[in-house]
Amino acid sequence: MGLLATATTPFLPQDFATLVNPLWSRELRARVVSVTPEAAGAATLVLKPGRWSGHLAGQYVGIGAEIDGVVHWRTYSLTDPDRVSVTVKALGLVSSHLVSLRPGAVVRLRPAAGDFTWSDRGPALFLTAGSGITPAMGMLRAFRGRIPDVTHLHVARTRDEVIFGSELRALGHRLVEWHDDTDGLLSLDRLDDLVPDWRQRETWACGPAALLEAIESHWGDSPKLRVERFTPPALGGGSEGVVTFARGGVSRRTSSTLLQAGEDEGVLMPSGCRMGICYGCVIPLLKGQVRDVRTGEVHGEPGDLIQTCISTPAGDCSLDV
Amino acid sequence: MPLPAHLTPADIEAIGKELDAIRDDVIASRGESDRAYIKKVIKGHRTLETAARITLLGSLFPPAWLAGTTMLSVAKILENMELGHNILHGQWDWMRDPEIHSTTWDWDNVTPAADWKHTHNYLHHTYTNIIGMDRDLGYQLLRISPDQRWYSYHLAQVPMNIALMFLFEYGIALYDMEIGKAFTGKMPKAEIKRHLGKTWAKIKPQVLKDLVVWPLLSGPSAATTLAANVTANVVRNVWTHSVIFCGHFPDEVQEFTIEETKDETRGGWYVRQLLGSANLDGGKAFNLMTGQLSFQIEHHLFPDLPSNRYVEIAPRVRALCEKYDLPYVSGPMHKQLAQVWVQLAKMSLPPKQQPAHPKKLATSTKQSAKASEAA
Numbered sequence: 001m002g003l004l005a006t007a008t009t010p011f012l013p014q015d016f017a018t019l020v021n022p023l024w025s026r027e028l029r030a031r032v033v034s035v036t037p038e039a040a041g042a043a044t045l046v047l048k049p050g051r052w053s054g055h056l057a058g059q060y061v062g063i064g065a066e067i068d069g070v071v072h073w074r075t076y077s078l079t080d081p082d083r084v085s086v087t088v089k090a091l092g093l094v095s096s097h098l099v100s101l102r103p104g105a106v107v108r109l110r111p112a113a114g115d116f117t118w119s120d121r122g123p124a125l126f127l128t129a130g131s132g133i134t135p136a137m138g139m140l141r142a143f144r145g146r147i148p149d150v151t152h153l154h155v156a157r158t159r160d161e162v163i164f165g166s167e168l169r170a171l172g173h174r175l176v177e178w179h180d181d182t183d184g185l186l187s188l189d190r191l192d193d194l195v196p197d198w199r200q201r202e203t204w205a206c207g208p209a210a211l212l213e214a215i216e217s218h219w220g221d222s223p224k225l226r227v228e229r230f231t232p233p234a235l236g237g238g239s240e241g242v243v244t245f246a247r248g249g250v251s252r253r254t255s256s257t258l259l260q261a262g263e264d265e266g267v268l269m270p271s272g273c274r275m276g277i278c279y280g281c282v283i284p285l286l287k288g289q290v291r292d293v294r295t296g297e298v299h300g301e302p303g304d305l306i307q308t309c310i311s312t313p314a315g316d317c318s319l320d321v
Numbered sequence: 322m323p324l325p326a327h328l329t330p331a332d333i334e335a336i337g338k339e340l341d342a343i344r345d346d347v348i349a350s351r352g353e354s355d356r357a358y359i360k361k362v363i364k365g366h367r368t369l370e371t372a373a374r375i376t377l378l379g380s381l382f383p384p385a386w387l388a389g390t391t392m393l394s395v396a397k398i399l400e401n402m403e404l405g406h407n408i409l410h411g412q413w414d415w416m417r418d419p420e421i422h423s424t425t426w427d428w429d430n431v432t433p434a435a436d437w438k439h440t441h442n443y444l445h446h447t448y449t450n451i452i453g454m455d456r457d458l459g460y461q462l463l464r465i466s467p468d469q470r471w472y473s474y475h476l477a478q479v480p481m482n483i484a485l486m487f488l489f490e491y492g493i494a495l496y497d498m499e500i501g502k503a504f505t506g507k508m509p510k511a512e513i514k515r516h517l518g519k520t521w522a523k524i525k526p527q528v529l530k531d532l533v534v535w536p537l538l539s540g541p542s543a544a545t546t547l548a549a550n551v552t553a554n555v556v557r558n559v560w561t562h563s564v565i566f567c568g569h570f571p572d573e574v575q576e577f578t579i580e581e582t583k584d585e586t587r588g589g590w591y592v593r594q595l596l597g598s599a600n601l602d603g604g605k606a607f608n609l610m611t612g613q614l615s616f617q618i619e620h621h622l623f624p625d626l627p628s629n630r631y632v633e634i635a636p637r638v639r640a641l642c643e644k645y646d647l648p649y650v651s652g653p654m655h656k657q658l659a660q661v662w663v664q665l666a667k668m669s670l671p672p673k674q675q676p677a678h679p680k681k682l683a684t685s686t687k688q689s690a691k692a693s694e695a696a
Binding site for chain 2: 003006007008009010011015016018019025026027066068069070071072276277278279280282295304305
């Protein structure tokens, strides 16, 4: 332990450094540099992180915001290869909050991640819809001025609702725009006309879940297709489900508490008061949601610490134990 | 003492429902202002501690010593009471903030947070004031109730408690290691070693910080900074010891037997918390310095609600007590503290008749905790 860390124990030097600058914190933080309105109610946020280990065009970043006192996380595609910049449509709790921020506000950040990237520069097809344009925009900007062989089919409701519309049209790559309002809903049967050589191209697809499903079935199991989702799977609403204890690799269908289910399976569950008081039983949630038996509230995001003694599965879920 | 005879099972059930409603109200309204509160206290603590450490670099100058020592004492008290105790209770876990969470927080105290969470959050808060189950009743060392058995070493319990008061954080560390089990041979050697290792790993940096690093950084003021740091730790120890002893040991507070609480419902658990805790009268600053343990009753009813809300629900809890003719024990600190020390002195003397050994009914009591969970 270094001298500085010993002088501040049990806290970290960063805990005191944040008195001077909130970006010098333990967890990654970023300051909002600018918020610029885009088409279709979207806005681009440029962020200045306290520290940053870099990112590749096409990757996404986790952004956390405190809303009504609670930290909520969402992920957004990075839209600029050189800066931490995201373009957010004002839909949903976190996104609406982010577009309402003013320069100077501080948000939480997680390092960039994701393999929706384009490195080999072979013939490519970008197939994007709505705000699914964002990771493609990051990749296109990375090659600004010397864009390789790329065909870009973008779907939006109207011409005016194309996010980054004027920039896209000026890039000089082969852009095919499809506007639902005038062209009707896009059927992938039209693909042979719109992009005759689509089978030969490495394809990156990003858009609403329904479109991605259609694309996946159209491509079969072609290794040339990569998709990026930005909507979580449907919520489980029931009070029963299969709970998976990931480390032990055991699962159990149950309507009893997660703690009880784990114990019944012989999982080494931490426990305490068994009545929701002592927090001796909390375990991180990996996926799915749980139901608080006291309030009936269904909640949970990956990483949330769940009080297993007062939670039942709400649909299928998985715990890090 | 059994639950009050005038309460019917239906009353107890109704009290439970009313208290659940208070709890639900607070949970439904937790939000931005609560977050702002705890952030403000955290910032206040860090600012105060920084100012204290810097001031003490010149502690050779007596006014600097006095100002620095005062600030450091207050900072340590704030950290242990309003921050450490309450954050480790999970009161702020709802914010999902990894920097203010019961599983990640560590406090400025020699007790490892994980050990303390077990003995305090679980054992003490679940089995509050049940003789033979709540180890906090005298901390396995002191006899504070006539229903506890008397041993000859209790003759010395007043001086023992004075020593404990000055060294409170170390007493708690030993207590949380369940060191008693080691002396009575109930703990395997490997386990004792593991406990000692863990506790030493926590004590070492604490001691290095206050007794070595900051004095050395103070150069010519090394000796006076050392004295200041020791003083601040002792002030914190005396204060926390006093506040905590006022929580469950004053005269009107009741204890329970394992037998009485065997088939306890959630309502019964609530009533036991009500009768087994005592509040302290005071203002805003006093409440802050006690970590809101001046609302010990509310804290014991709702140990995981944010501490800043106890002041607002206290009138509702008091009204409920009046409605059901239950005592709501509250008094000024000097009076409560005097009662505690007088009681300790009385209990140090051998009783005319020894109380029976509390029967270890651990399994049945656990079952009742399960039953109340289902209720």
